[in-house]
Amino acid sequence: MDFSVETATPTVVDSFRNTPDARLRGVLESLTRHLHDFVREVRPSLAEWNQAVEFLTEVGQTCTDTRQEFILLSDVLGxxxxxxxxxxxxxxxxxxxxxxxxxxxxxxxxxxxxxxxxxxxxxxxxxxxxxxxxxxxxxxxxxxxxxxxxxxxxxxxxxxxxxxxxxxxxxxxxxxxxxxxxxxxxxxxxxxxxxxxxxxxxxxxxxxxxxxxxxxxxxxxxxxxxxxxxxxxxxxxxxxxxxxxxxxxxxxxxxxxxxxxxxxxxxxxxxxxxxxxxxxxxxxx
Amino acid sequence: MDFSVETATPTVVDSFRNTPDARLRGVLESLTRHLHDFVREVRPSLAEWNQAVEFLTEVGQTCTDTRQEFILLSDVLGxxxxxxxxxxxxxxxxxxxxxxxxxxxxxxxxxxxxxxxxxxxxxxxxxxxxxxxxxxxxxxxxxxxxxxxxxxxxxxxxxxxxxxxxxxxxxxxxxxxxxxxxxxxxxxxxxxxxxxxxxxxxxxxxxxxxxxxxxxxxxxxxxxxxxxxxxxxxxxxxxxxxxxxxxxxxxxxxxxxxxxxxxxxxxxxxxxxxxxxxxxxxxxx
Structure with missing residues (x-):
């Protein structure tokens, strides 16, 4: 069956079924469900998705030995x-x-x-x-x-x-x-x-x-x-x-x-x- | 009022109230709600939160002119x-x-x-x-x-x-x-x-x-x-x-x-x- 808006989440959740660590499996299943819900709600355009990829990449690349931009992002989002x-x-x-x-x-x-x-x-x-x-x-x-x-x-x-x-x-x-x-x-x-x-x-x-x-x-x-x-x-x-x-x-x-x-x-x-x-x-x- | 598990989401959502771009405001409000729901559901320990920060940082720092690890992450999560x-x-x-x-x-x-x-x-x-x-x-x-x-x-x-x-x-x-x-x-x-x-x-x-x-x-x-x-x-x-x-x-x-x-x-x-x-x-x- 083709990947669709409806089958996306169960398909990806199922892909994690063999994860040996039960905690990791639970976290990834929850992440998948919430992340997909977010995407379905905001319906990002491809340009917006690309902006998000570029933003997160820049956050990572701004980190150095003395600067942690991902903590900062986590901080400002509460x-x-x-x-x-x-x-x-x-x-x-x-x-x-x-x-x-x-x-x-x-x-x-x-x-x-x-x-x-x-x-x-x-x-x-x-x-x-x-x-x-x-x-x-x-x-x-x-x-x-x-x-x-x-x-x-x-x-x-x-x-x-x-x-x-x-x-x-x-x-x-x-x-x-x-x-x-x-x-x-x-x-x-x-x-x-x-x-x-x-x-x-x-x-x-x-x-x-x-x-x-x-x-x-x-x-x-x-x-x-x-x-x-x-x-x-x-x-x-x-x-x-x-x-x-x-x-x-x-x-x-x-x-x-x-x-x-x-x-x-x-x-x-x-x-x-x-x-x-x-x-x-x-x-x- | 102190920041609490209950007030976290309305507080952070409200912080975006003056965003001039209505689309950006809507995306950030939705992101905040879904991200907080995820966090409330999995209740990460501080060590797990730190692991997540380090993972995302490494994803960003793995990106080069010819490699896009954040797209790869987006890809494997569907x-x-x-x-x-x-x-x-x-x-x-x-x-x-x-x-x-x-x-x-x-x-x-x-x-x-x-x-x-x-x-x-x-x-x-x-x-x-x-x-x-x-x-x-x-x-x-x-x-x-x-x-x-x-x-x-x-x-x-x-x-x-x-x-x-x-x-x-x-x-x-x-x-x-x-x-x-x-x-x-x-x-x-x-x-x-x-x-x-x-x-x-x-x-x-x-x-x-x-x-x-x-x-x-x-x-x-x-x-x-x-x-x-x-x-x-x-x-x-x-x-x-x-x-x-x-x-x-x-x-x-x-x-x-x-x-x-x-x-x-x-x-x-x-x-x-x-x-x-x-x-x-x-x-x-």
């Missing part, structure tokens, strides 16, 4: 955030997207070190505790943090300006689950607009901005891994993040502090900016 | 054939997929020329007429033809063996709509298996083969463009084309002929293989 949300822990700190800039290894640093290697003018301390859902400290939790600078650029975007590892650090919480490090207050910033995803945002009149945030990827033996951000409360674009990643529970005051004693504890001088962000991990089932 | 079928003319010759090998310009050739630049041992003549649906000839129709050689390789796959343009030709039908050219009988062949799409076929135990065929892309002023194949009747894999492109009406006898007079007409010597394939174009609306 797919990353949807996947993240479905995998989120239920009782701990809310999670949010990984984003496209977790590409390089963060340098290991000691608690209290600065991740701002260029000595920005406005010192900022980020501190908090890693806790279990029962409130118990999680000593030795690993915190991978990364953020852009005060101008809104990650190190990998400015290799001529920022040393590799600027704005990044891998910290180990102390025996009471505490962590603290010095940095600068990150800026809101546009996701990269010079590639195909940027063109898509332009064609749809969507702005490319993300509100200011510090990324966290937190792991500890016996606990679920957590990918999240501390968003700078009051940052522009908190209500219209280009990648849909804001959760109200993740808004953190980056507050001016005159506390000279606290400043001395953290190795800065008052006044300084202090963000306190406790992180709750769910026990692994 | 998407190319579905799009082609929905855009097909209703009353003329059946259409089928463009395939990933229509990448280079076919050299212009005179009727009767051979597209086999290497002088294969088994001469083959392909001839026919380009007609309108009322049976009238379409003089001056342009026929872009391309095919693999007797070993199953296109010129772009064997740049060290085949000269560029081998197996390709751009012909103009005569004043009675007739065309004819010399070639070799194409072989069935595997689609490229050394890239990510090949790995996908391997993981799903699908064979990569296409039945033997000659591609045609036919245009004429006032008529719909037609993309099709002449399949070699009796070729292996006629019933299980890896890209789902076979239509029964496109099976053509590549018949041994002892007709010395016909052979002389076509500039070959009997016995030769003769394929006759008439092409019917629909008038443009």
């Amino acid at each position: 797919v990353s955030m949807l996947v993240e949300t479905m995998n989120a822990q239920q009782t701990g700190t809310d999670s949010t997207v990984l984003g496209p800039f977790h590409m390089t290894e963060s340098p290991r640093r000691a608690l209290g070190d600065s991740i701002d290697l260029l000595g920005g003018p406005r010192p900022c301390v980020v501190s908090g505790r890693v806790l279990g859902t029962g409130g118990e400290p999680v000593p030795g939790a690993e915190l991978d943090v990364w953020q852009c600078n005060e101008e809104g650029f990650y190190d990998v975007q400015q290799p001529d300006v920022q040393p590799a590892g600027n704005g990044r650090g891998l910290f180990t919480a102390d025996d009471q689950g505490r962590y603290w490090f010095r940095s600068v207050v990150p800026s809101h910033y546009p996701i990269p607009t010079d590639g195909p995803v940027g063109r898509l945002l332009g064609a749809t009149k969507r702005h490319p901005y993300r509100p200011a945030h510090v990324h966290f990827l937190v792991t500890a033996p016996g606990y679920e891994e957590l990918t999240t951000h501390a968003f700078v409360a009051g940052s522009p674009y908190i209500d219209s993040d280009a990648v849909f990643a804001v959760k109200q529970s993740l808004l953190v005051d980056f507050a001016e502090s005159d506390d000279a004693e606290a400043a001395a504890t953290f190795g800065v001088t008052a006044p300084f900016v202090h963000a306190q962000f406790d992180i709750v991990l769910e026990e692994r089932a | 998407v190319s054939m579905l799009v082609e079928t929905m855009n097909a003319q209703q009353t003329g010759t059946d259409s089928t997929v463009l395939g990933p090998f229509h990448m280079t310009e076919s050299p212009r050739r005179a009727l009767g020329d051979s597209i086999d630049l290497l002088g294969g041992p088994r001469p083959c003549v392909v001839s026919g007429r380009v007609l309108g649906t009322g049976g009238e000839p379409v003089p001056g129709a342009e026929l872009d033809v391309w095919q693999c050689n007797e070993e199953g390789f296109y010129d772009v796959q064997q740049p060290d063996v085949q000269p560029a343009g081998n197996g390709r030709g751009l012909f103009t039908a005569d004043d009675q709509g007739r065309y004819w050219f010399r070639s070799v009988v194409p072989s069935h062949y595997p689609i490229p298996t050394d890239g990510p799409v090949g790995r996908l076929l391997g993981a799903t135990k699908r064979h990569p083969y296409r039945p033997a065929h000659v591609h045609f892309l036919v245009t004429a002023p006032g008529y719909e463009e037609l993309t099709t194949h002449a399949f070699v009747a009796g070729s292996p894999y006629i019933d299980s084309d890896a890209v789902f492109a076979v239509k029964q009406s496109l099976l053509v006898d590549f018949a041994e002929s002892d007709d010395a007079e016909a052979a002389a007409t076509f500039g070959v010597t009997a016995p030769f293989v003769h394929a006759q394939f008439d092409i019917v174009l629909e008038e443009r609306a």
Whole structure:
């Protein structure tokens, strides 16, 4: 029987019948059904199909060692955030997207070190505790943090300006689950607009901005891994993040502090900016 | 309100509300709905999402000037054939997929020329007429033809063996709509298996083969463009084309002929293989 609009989906689904891995078979069957439904609904012309092929090809070819345009595409379509949300822990700190800039290894640093290697003018301390859902400290939790600078650029975007590892650090919480490090207050910033995803945002009149945030990827033996951000409360674009990643529970005051004693504890001088962000991990089932 | 599994789709759909081009807006809204439905159905883990990102990135990066891995992916998922079928003319010759090998310009050739630049041992003549649906000839129709050689390789796959343009030709039908050219009988062949799409076929135990065929892309002023194949009747894999492109009406006898007079007409010597394939174009609306 000829391939037709009606037989297309069962025919392609059937072609996957011998897939040894049942999960792969299920995913491909679901992909086929939803992809075909999409095609039947929009009825792309051959020229449009060709445009889609060229767009996806360009997305792939825009990826480099330091840029992940397919993550960016997933981000602006809300797919990353949807996947993240479905995998989120239920009782701990809310999670949010990984984003496209977790590409390089963060340098290991000691608690209290600065991740701002260029000595920005406005010192900022980020501190908090890693806790279990029962409130118990999680000593030795690993915190991978990364953020852009005060101008809104990650190190990998400015290799001529920022040393590799600027704005990044891998910290180990102390025996009471505490962590603290010095940095600068990150800026809101546009996701990269010079590639195909940027063109898509332009064609749809969507702005490319993300509100200011510090990324966290937190792991500890016996606990679920957590990918999240501390968003700078009051940052522009908190209500219209280009990648849909804001959760109200993740808004953190980056507050001016005159506390000279606290400043001395953290190795800065008052006044300084202090963000306190406790992180709750769910026990692994 | 936080982004959630329930609010994800309306939120992302709404982000496209200011898209000036109504068609683009509609396509992106439909894409968002179907893509999110797929994600909600399969509930990918973060590791699976990452695998998907890496797979698509590799598909894009496998594309070159002479290889189109995203078309190949579209082909093996039946998407190319579905799009082609929905855009097909209703009353003329059946259409089928463009395939990933229509990448280079076919050299212009005179009727009767051979597209086999290497002088294969088994001469083959392909001839026919380009007609309108009322049976009238379409003089001056342009026929872009391309095919693999007797070993199953296109010129772009064997740049060290085949000269560029081998197996390709751009012909103009005569004043009675007739065309004819010399070639070799194409072989069935595997689609490229050394890239990510090949790995996908391997993981799903699908064979990569296409039945033997000659591609045609036919245009004429006032008529719909037609993309099709002449399949070699009796070729292996006629019933299980890896890209789902076979239509029964496109099976053509590549018949041994002892007709010395016909052979002389076509500039070959009997016995030769003769394929006759008439092409019917629909008038443009």
